[in-house]
Amino acid sequence: MQIGNWQVDLINDCWLRLDGGGAFGLVPKALWQKHLPADEDNLVPFSSTCLLLRGYGHVALIDTGLGYKMPPKMQNLWRVDRSAGGLIETLQTLGLQPHDVDTVICTHLHSDHAGGNTKLDEQGRLAVSFPNATYFVQEREYQDAMQPNERTRATYNEENYRPLMDQGLLTLLDGDAEILPGVEGIVTRGHTPGHMCVRISDGEEHLVFVCDLASLAVHFENLAWMAAYDVEPLHSLENKKTWRNWAIEHQAIIVFPHDVNRPVCRASIQEDKFVLQTLNERWVNG
Ligand SMILES: [Zn+2]
Structure with a gap:
């Protein structure tokens, strides 16, 4: 996709499976399974979508997926499938090496979005995945991730962000910010x-990576549908209303981070009803 001078590509770090109850929270299974059927273990398929932005001399990533350092036991639990190649292999197929990435924008620091920020090197030591990059995250998110509570602890792992801070690569944002030209x-x-x-x-074309404001397109179509993980x-409800209105007004492209069937959509109002049209855009590697 082209938004002004930015070439925007989707890369799926991996396929994974999560408990359907976690993905849909209070929504009865009888309703959600019509949209996303669960397997015999009640797991539903998720993608782990990262965005690659190239333009203005920059190579930037939005989110880094699950990453490669998760122990095999955890990978089995999440049913991690990298048969189509993960973030790093896919960058390589595009002629890019990790040191080419100069900017990483972290929507938040949950393990399935920030896990690829760091890696284990050949000696098994923790290292930064994109050593020439400046990483950006909201200061509030970093503070919450550094001091998780009993409920949020399972989704935050210091190994994914502390090394960035220790090496002076992390910029903490205090509120809304333009991080790159036209990228906020x-x-x-x-x-x-x-x-x-x-x-x-770019003033004419608009795209929003809503991230876990709406993990799946169906979460954006149904205001009351949200993941059990939302704290x-x-x-979430009020912000979804705001962003739905914005997306309609600007005929914006919307990217959903975990949707395996409808990763990229455009919103409209048809007969007074909010409607998402699925676009053909898919992952570079999937
Ligand atoms: Zn999350």
């Missing part, structure tokens, strides 16, 4: 208090 991180609390969406605009569900 915008605070959208709900999934977490410091969660941000990333908007790319502030009523903020």
